[in-house]
Amino acid sequence: MAIALGIDLGTTNSCAAVATPTGVEFILGQRAERVHPSVVAFPQTGGVVVGADAKRYRLTEPHHVIHSAKRFIGQNIRAPLVQLALTGIRYKVTEGPNQQPIVVVRDRRMTMPEISSHVLLYLKRCAERQLGESVNDAVITVPANFTDAQRQATKEAGRLAGLNVMRLINEPTAAALAYGFGRNQDQLICVFDFGGGTFDVSILRINGEVFEVLASDGDYFLGGDDLDRALAEVLAAECHRTLHFDPRQHPVLMMKLMMGAEAIKCHLSENDAAEGEIDGIDLPNGTTGSLPFALTRKQFEELISGYVNRTIEVTKQVVAQAGLLPEDISDVLCVGGSTRIPTVRQRLADTFHREPNIKINPDEVVAQGAAIQAGSLSGSIISGTGMGARDAVMTEAHSPLIHGGAVAKGPLARPVLLDVNPSTLSIQTAGGYAERLLDKNSPIPIERTRVFTTARDNQTRVEIDCCRGESRRYTENEPLGQLLLEGLPPKSRGDLKIEVCFRVDADGILHVKASDAESGARQEVRMQVFGAPTGESP
Amino acid sequence: MSARTDVLLWANRVIARKGSAAHVLLEVTEQATPQQVQDAFHKIARTSHPDLHRHGLSNDELELVTSAYAAVAGAYQEMRMLQSARVRAALAKPPSDPPTPRSGASTPTGGARTVHPRAGTDSGLPPIRQRAGTNSDAPRGRAGTDSDAPMRPGNVHATGSSPPGTFTPEEPAAKPHDPAHAMSSKALLYYRKAEVCKKKGDLRGAMLQLKLACATDPTSSFLRTALADVETELRSKP
Numbered sequence: 198m199a200i201a202l203g204i205d206l207g208t209t210n211s212c213a214a215v216a217t218p219t220g221v222e223f224i225l226g227q228r229a230e231r232v233h234p235s236v237v238a239f240p241q242t243g244g245v246v247v248g249a250d251a252k253r254y255r256l257t258e259p260h261h262v263i264h265s266a267k268r269f270i271g272q273n274i275r276a277p278l279v280q281l282a283l284t285g286i287r288y289k290v291t292e293g294p295n296q297q298p299i300v301v302v303r304d305r306r307m308t309m310p311e312i313s314s315h316v317l318l319y320l321k322r323c324a325e326r327q328l329g330e331s332v333n334d335a336v337i338t339v340p341a342n343f344t345d346a347q348r349q350a351t352k353e354a355g356r357l358a359g360l361n362v363m364r365l366i367n368e369p370t371a372a373a374l375a376y377g378f379g380r381n382q383d384q385l386i387c388v389f390d391f392g393g394g395t396f397d398v399s400i401l402r403i404n405g406e407v408f409e410v411l412a413s414d415g416d417y418f419l420g421g422d423d424l425d426r427a428l429a430e431v432l433a434a435e436c437h438r439t440l441h442f443d444p445r446q447h448p449v450l451m452m453k454l455m456m457g458a459e460a461i462k463c464h465l466s467e468n469d470a471a472e473g474e475i476d477g478i479d480l481p482n483g484t485t486g487s488l489p490f491a492l493t494r495k496q497f498e499e500l501i502s503g504y505v506n507r508t509i510e511v512t513k514q515v516v517a518q519a520g521l522l523p524e525d526i527s528d529v530l531c532v533g534g535s536t537r538i539p540t541v542r543q544r545l546a547d548t549f550h551r552e553p554n555i556k557i558n559p560d561e562v563v564a565q566g567a568a569i570q571a572g573s574l575s576g577s578i579i580s581g582t583g584m585g586a587r588d589a590v591m592t593e594a595h596s597p598l599i600h601g602g603a604v605a606k607g608p609l610a611r612p613v614l615l616d617v618n619p620s621t622l623s624i625q626t627a628g629g630y631a632e633r634l635l636d637k638n639s640p641i642p643i644e645r646t647r648v649f650t651t652a653r654d655n656q657t658r659v660e661i662d663c664c665r666g667e668s669r670r671y672t673e674n675e676p677l678g679q680l681l682l683e684g685l686p687p688k689s690r691g692d693l694k695i696e697v698c699f700r701v702d703a704d705g706i707l708h709v710k711a712s713d714a715e716s717g718a719r720q721e722v723r724m725q726v727f728g729a730p731t732g733e734s735p
Numbered sequence: 736m737s738a739r740t741d742v743l744l745w746a747n748r749v750i751a752r753k754g755s756a757a758h759v760l761l762e763v764t765e766q767a768t769p770q771q772v773q774d775a776f777h778k779i780a781r782t783s784h785p786d787l788h789r790h791g792l793s794n795d796e797l798e799l800v801t802s803a804y805a806a807v808a809g810a811y812q813e814m815r816m817l818q819s820a821r822v823r824a825a826l827a828k829p830p831s832d833p834p835t836p837r838s839g840a841s842t843p844t845g846g847a848r849t850v851h852p853r854a855g856t857d858s859g860l861p862p863i864r865q866r867a868g869t870n871s872d873a874p875r876g877r878a879g880t881d882s883d884a885p886m887r888p889g890n891v892h893a894t895g896s897s898p899p900g901t902f903t904p905e906e907p908a909a910k911p912h913d914p915a916h917a918m919s920s921k922a923l924l925y926y927r928k929a930e931v932c933k934k935k936g937d938l939r940g941a942m943l944q945l946k947l948a949c950a951t952d953p954t955s956s957f958l959r960t961a962l963a964d965v966e967t968e969l970r971s972k973p
Contacts, residue, residue, distance in 0.1 A: 364786075407777045520819065576790050613784045615776075639812040640776075642785070644805035667956045669963055700805060703786070 201334035201363060201575035202324055203567030205371070206313060206351065208267040208394025208420060210534075211235045212564035213320040215328065216572030221375075221565045224324045232560050233323075237315045238262045239302045247319035259287040259452045261302050263312050265422060268394050270309040271343075271350030274298040278418045285426055287448040310350045314357035321358055335360040336571035338563050340395040341367035342415040342619045344665065345677060345707050352704065363574045365704040368392075369399035370410055370616050371566030372532045376557060377403040378569050378612055384527045385411075387516065389545060389553065390563075391508060392533030394420035398512045400519040400526070409615040411519035412638045414511055421462075421535040424501050428458035431500065432475070436488050442480055450478060457490075465494045466537045498540045509544050518638060529553040532562055573611045615640050618701050625662040625671040627652040634699040637667065641705060646698040655687035661697060661711055682711050682720050739791045742783050746796075746803035757810035757817075769818050776811045779804075922952035926961070938969045 202224070205212045210232045213224040223231040226248055238251035239261045246254065254262045265286065272279045274292045283290055283298075293299035293308065300307045317337075324332045339351050348365055355362035369388035376386070383404050390397040397415035401408055432454045437443045444450035457475040464471045476487035498505075516523055529545055531553045536542065545553045617638045623631035626649070634645050651659060659682045666674030685693060698710040712719035749760055758765050763775045785801040792800065925948035932940035945962040952958060 402773075404777055405781075407780055409773075409777065409780075574786060574789060610781075611787055613780045613787065615780055615784075636812060636816065640808045642801060642805045643808040643812065644802060645809045645812075668959050673959065 199334055199575055199577075200324075200328060200330055200332050201336065201571035201577065202321070202332050202360075203371075203564055203569070203571040204317065204320055204335050204337045205368070205564035205567055206267065206316065206337055206339075206354075207235055207392060207563075208265050208422065209235060210393065210560065211316055211320060212561055213324060214561075214564045214568035215324070216568045216577065221568050223561065223564070224320060224327055226323060233316075233320065234264075235267065235313075235316050236262060236264045237266070237312050239305070245315055247315050255452055255456070256449065259448050260289065263288050263300055263302070265394055266300075266309050266312040266316075268418070268422075269298045270313055270354070271347035272298060272309075273346075282418065285422070287452055310354040310357055313351070313354035317355055317358035317360060321360060333359070333361050334363050334571065334575055336364045336366060336567045336574065337362055338368045338371045338567050339365050339705075340390075340392075340415060340417050341369050341397045341399055341410075341413040341617075342395075342417055343367075343705070344620075344675070345705070347417075348705050352706075364570065366567060366570055366614065367397070367399070367410070367413070367616055367705075368395075368563045369397050369413065369532065370401070370408065370614055371564075371570065372530055372557075372562045373399070373401045373403065373408055373566070374569055374612055374614065375562045375566035376528075376530055376554075377401075377408060378566075381405055385521065385525055386528045386530060387512070387526045387549065388530045388532060389508075389512060389536060390415075390532040391535040391541060392420050393535070394418075394422050396420060396508055396511070396533075398508075398515045400515055400521065406610040407613045407615065409640070410617045410638075411521070412515050413617055413619060414515045414518070416507070416511065419504060419507065421459075421533075423504055424462060424535065424538075425455050425458045427500055427504070428462060428497070429454040432458060432488065432490060435490065436478065440478070440480065440486050440488065442486075444478070453477065461490070461492060462497070462538070465492070465497050466539060469494050494539070501538075501540075505538075505541055505544055508541070509548055512545075512548060523549045526551075530557060530562075531555050532557075532559050534560060569612065570614065616703075616705070617641060618643065618705065620665045621667050622663065622665050622677075622699055622701070622707060623671070623674065624649075624697060625664065629671050631664055631666070631669055631671045631674055634697065635701060639701075641701045642703045644698060644700040646696055649695045649697055650691050651685075651688070651693045651695070652690055654689045656690070656693070657685045657687055658683040659685065659695060659711075661709070663699075663707070663709055677707065680709055680711050680720050682713065684716065685713055686716050738782070739788070742788055742800055743792075743796060745779075745783055746800045749803035749806055750799065753806055757813040760807050760810035761814065767814075769815070772811065772814050772818070776807070779807055919952045919955075922948040922955060922958060924948075925951065926958065929961070929965075933965070938965060941965050942969060 200215055203214050203216070211234075212232050214221045215224070216222075225231060226233050228249065230249060233248045234252045236248065236251040236255075238246040238254040238258070240246060240254050240258060241261070251262060255264075265282075268282050269279060269290065273296045274280075274283075274290070275296055279298065289301040290298045291301055291306075293306070298309055300309070300312055317335075321332055321335075335355060337351060337355055339348055343351070351365060352362050369390045372388050372390060373386060377384075380403070383402075385400065385402050388397075388399045388401065390399075395415065395417045396419040397413065399413040400411045402411055403409075429451065433444050433451065436454070444454060453475065461471045470491070470493045472491040474487045474489045476485070478486045478488055480486050513523075516526070526549055529549050529551065531542065531545070536545075536553075536555075536559050542553055542555065618635055618641050619637065621633055621637045622635040623633045626632045632647075632649075634647055635643060661680040661682065662671065663677040663680065664671055664674035665677055668674050682695065685695075694714050696710075696712050696714060698712075700708045700710070702708065710719065752759055756765070758767065761767075761772060761775050761779070763771055767775070783800065783804060785797060785804055788797060788800055925944045929941040929944035929948065932938075932944055942962065942965050945958060945965055949955070949958045949962055
């Protein structure tokens with residue numbers, strides 16, 4: 198049976214795993230690490246370096262180290278949030294065809310999917326080395342609120358890495374799958390996924406082997422990186438005050454402060470105060486200075502409270518969208534590194550009136566879920582004896598299922614994931630309104646057809662503008678693309694019946710069909726969106 | 736291979752019924768409770784989800800099963816929206832009827848109740864109306880809280896026992912919101928001012944206040960809808 202890899206392609210870190218009959222086996226890096234930084238370096242010496250090794254070039258060659266590519270994948274470079282994110286990076290990004298962001302490293306122009314494909318290829322090679330077999334199939338996870346373009350671009354990255362992407366699944370859903378697979382219970386859970394670059398909340402009902410997402414929402418520009426940046430800004434201001442030198446114009450120094458901030462953040466999750474020095478700060482007069490700092494956990498919590506408030510607000514909204522009260526939720530899963538911050542856990546406990554579940558590993562659970570789904574889709578786990586045997590030997594790479602104890606005897610039923618569409622999809626109608634075809638949080642795959650008509654007499658062509666977003670005004674939503682239906686028989690307005698069919702497939706990608714029942718004219722497209730890969734070289 | 740035959744029979748049955756009412760596709764009665772609808776959908780997913788048949792079926796057959804499944808998912812969503820609209824309508828009814836504490840997925844609620852909310856406005860404020868659908872055919876789930884259901888913005892302090900006044904009409908939530916929940920407290924201040932302006936007939940003033948509210952809390956779809964409504968009203972007047 199072919200091996201299928203489950204990959205958690207993260208903003209800061211990635212993780213990959215395969216499902217085996219006894220549990221999940223993680224793909225290890227060169228130093229036996231389970232978690233691989235999503236960093237790609239193009240060092241002066243040539244070649245491409247990925248993972249922990251690439252991270253080391255951050256200080257020496259910040260312009261040649263590409264990190265946080267996930268923030269730009271499938272994005273329109275002109276979007277305001279993207280422009281904001283661009284101020285936080287040290288490598289060069291320009292506008293390419295179709296308004297997609299292009300990374301420029303030493304005259305090499307690369308699309309964002311190309312950058313991500315280096316990370317995927319690295320994981321694929323590690324897996325092949327570890328398993329001694331070629332690996333071609335994969336399930337890749339994406340944030341639940343990723344748009345159509347971001348999903349298409351992620352699939353493209355998989356294709357460029359030589360992987361057959363069997364499915365894109367949402368990260369919170371993958372975490373829920375790892376948590377609930379084999380438990381055979383009926384419960385309502387909340388997955389709070391606060392990672393390096395993105396934030397997602399999903400409410401799921403786990404009913405035996407059925408995992409139904411009831412509601413999901415989030416923010417793909419909110420994560421641990423933002424917390425680091427907030428702290429780095431404070432350090433920079435401190436540097437300006439004590440050393441009379443503003444480091445904000447100096448990429449190398451800011452990178453150094455960012456790394457310092459990250460270390461301080463992690464330290465403050467374990468300790469009440471952090472005190473020390475960041476040294477090796479090159480001052481313009483040629484000397485090297487050091488920046489002392491002293492920060493208590495309380496101060497740090499105040500600094501990030503705005504971000505944390507936003508996550509809690511979204512969480513409350515999602516619970517309401519699912520038609521539930523916080524008390525109905527029987528378990529809250531903490532996923533993503535940022536949930537290690539004590540104040541985040543405290544706020545979650547206050548919201549749900551119960552301690553969040555921190556028994557699972559927040560960095561690895563998503564890859565674990567992806568591996569289970571990959572095993573299920575490729576058919577390799579149903580033929581086995583069932584996963585999660587308790588007597589599985591613990592090795593560096595192997596971990597039994599999270600709930601090894603509750604595993605049923607004999608082969609397990611294959612899990613069924615019922616995921617949802619993250620935002621409302623509409624088309625433009627007369628007067629500039631957006632008429633909804635598919636609602637936010639509808640189950641996918643889904644198909645819906647509605648009949649529209651012409652607004653003018655003798656109209657022979659209609660343009661169907663598609664958009665995503667919650668507003669009832671077309672212009673306030675994010676445009677997705679246009680469909681043109683031509684050669685319609687001239688008739689008086691209102692007489693023509695045009696069927697528009699929206700279909701969102703299991704990967705969350707939209708397909709639009711439009712047809713005129715009478716003349717038989719029909720058009721079918723996969724939305725071509727701004728920022729999506731075009732297939733042309735940049 | 737009975738699983739294969741079963742799923743193909745089911746898919747053909749669904750395709751043949753395509754275009755009929757949602758409950759027909761889900762094979763439940765029209766009066767089914769939310770719980771029954773959810774269970775019916777889970778039952779279908781357990782046996783007929785296309786992912787479970789990747790290996791047993793030919794490509795054409797898989798395509799058939801996928802489109803049948805997608806149609807049923809659409810029907811499920813339609814029924815859910817219809818039901819949450821009913822629940823909201825029932826909840827909007829004055830408290831003489833003991834209000835259901837909560838609604839939605841986990842609570843079975845009287846599915847067939849379609850109670851039209853009282854059209855009056857307790858506070859004497861003119862209701863900010865939800866704009867009626869722009870297209871000829873009525874979309875799903877407008878049953879109970881139809882477009883003529885007024886949102887009662889005066890009722891912002893509605894909590895617990897008193898009937899929740901209004902909802903964000905955009906969200907598929909079955910749980911009602913009052914404006915205090917739909918926006919931040921700062922935005923609520925502007926919203927209240929907008930209400931006062933609207934009461935005086937000063938639509939421009941109301942629009943300005945709502946714009947300020949939107950700027951303070953850009954995530955609130957409630958505010959955006961309210962703003963769009965005021966703008967529409969303004970345009971319709973000379």
